[in-house]
Amino acid sequence: MFTGLSIYDFQEQFGDDESCIDALVKLKWPDGFKCRYCSYGNYCKTKRYGERRCCSCKKPESATAHTLFHKLKFPIHKAFMMIYLISTTKKGISALELHRKMGVHKRTALLFKRKVMASMSSLLLFKMDGEVEVDETHVGGKGKVKRGRAKGDKKLVVIGIQRSGKGISRAYARQIDNAGVKELKPFFQDHIAREAQIKTDGWRSYRSLRKKGWNITQEKSDGGKNFDALHRFIMNFKAWLRGIFGSVRDLQPYLDEYVFKFNRHKLKGGIFNILLKRMANYPPRTRKEIFSVT
Numbered sequence: 001m002f003t004g005l006s007i008y009d010f011q012e013q014f015g016d017d018e019s020c021i022d023a024l025v026k027l028k029w030p031d032g033f034k035c036r037y038c039s040y041g042n043y044c045k046t047k048r049y050g051e052r053r054c055c056s057c058k059k060p061e062s063a064t065a066h067t068l069f070h071k072l073k074f075p076i077h078k079a080f081m082m083i084y085l086i087s088t089t090k091k092g093i094s095a096l097e098l099h100r101k102m103g104v105h106k107r108t109a110l111l112f113k114r115k116v117m118a119s120m121s122s123l124l125l126f127k128m129d130g131e132v133e134v135d136e137t138h139v140g141g142k143g144k145v146k147r148g149r150a151k152g153d154k155k156l157v158v159i160g161i162q163r164s165g166k167g168i169s170r171a172y173a174r175q176i177d178n179a180g181v182k183e184l185k186p187f188f189q190d191h192i193a194r195e196a197q198i199k200t201d202g203w204r205s206y207r208s209l210r211k212k213g214w215n216i217t218q219e220k221s222d223g224g225k226n227f228d229a230l231h232r233f234i235m236n237f238k239a240w241l242r243g244i245f246g247s248v249r250d251l252q253p254y255l256d257e258y259v260f261k262f263n264r265h266k267l268k269g270g271i272f273n274i275l276l277k278r279m280a281n282y283p284p285r286t287r288k289e290i291f292s293v294t
Helices: 007-014 017-028 076-088 095-102 106-118 181-191 204-211 225-244 252-263 270-280 287-291
Strands: 043-045 052-054 131-139 155-164 167-176 197-200 216-218
Touching (some): 007 017, 017 076, 017 270, 106 287, 155 225, 167 181, 167 225, 181 204, 204 216
Parallel strands (some): 131 197, 197 216
Antiparallel strands (some): 131 155
16 A cells, blocks of 8 residues: 655556556455355456456445445545545645645535544544543533533533543544533543543532543543643634635534544544545445535
């Protein structure tokens, strides 16, 4: 797979559709072709490059079928370049900028960007442990809001970080409807190990979670000074969102992108390989599914 950061190296390796399809074939069938309909392992090639036709049931399947590249409306080498730009542009890149750089329609660029973002959602494999800090914040809109309530177009987000010295080794974020126990508990269950030493402020919902067995220490927030790393993470996310995207309607995909790249920032060029593998093994998503707001 691709191991560099240079755009020239990338174009040399994935500058045409055939080289991109070859990469997808290896990711989709790493142990060799197996028909999804009858599980037969032998195939014959068709006139379409990278497509396999099962020798038993005779059903064909392309390298892009049943992946996030399913029914792609533009050349696949452009899709690979878009993934490269999304994964390697340090401060992120908007769909509008992808439209300008790649010469695809605005709606097409936005849909594909959102498909890439869908593959960035957490697989719930690695939980935070050790020293963990948790807090909520409101994103977007104008004016102040009461604790635990959203107002107007403001969106409430719960954020957790795992401390590593003065820095952060891992982080997760989720949009929630309110700061009640029913909304916060799933976030804790999905992203925080039971043995973690959790530090939060004095919000009452955390007292209820502590009674349910979580190792939570509560202390009143001193203007964010005693939650310095967490508040720095929150401020950086808000600055990133405003600087690259302005305003967004459905926030969770953007939280997923920021957290995904933050947790893997040391991998640099390796992020492209991770995204490509995820997209090759992620079920297809329609426009309606991508843009449905929950």
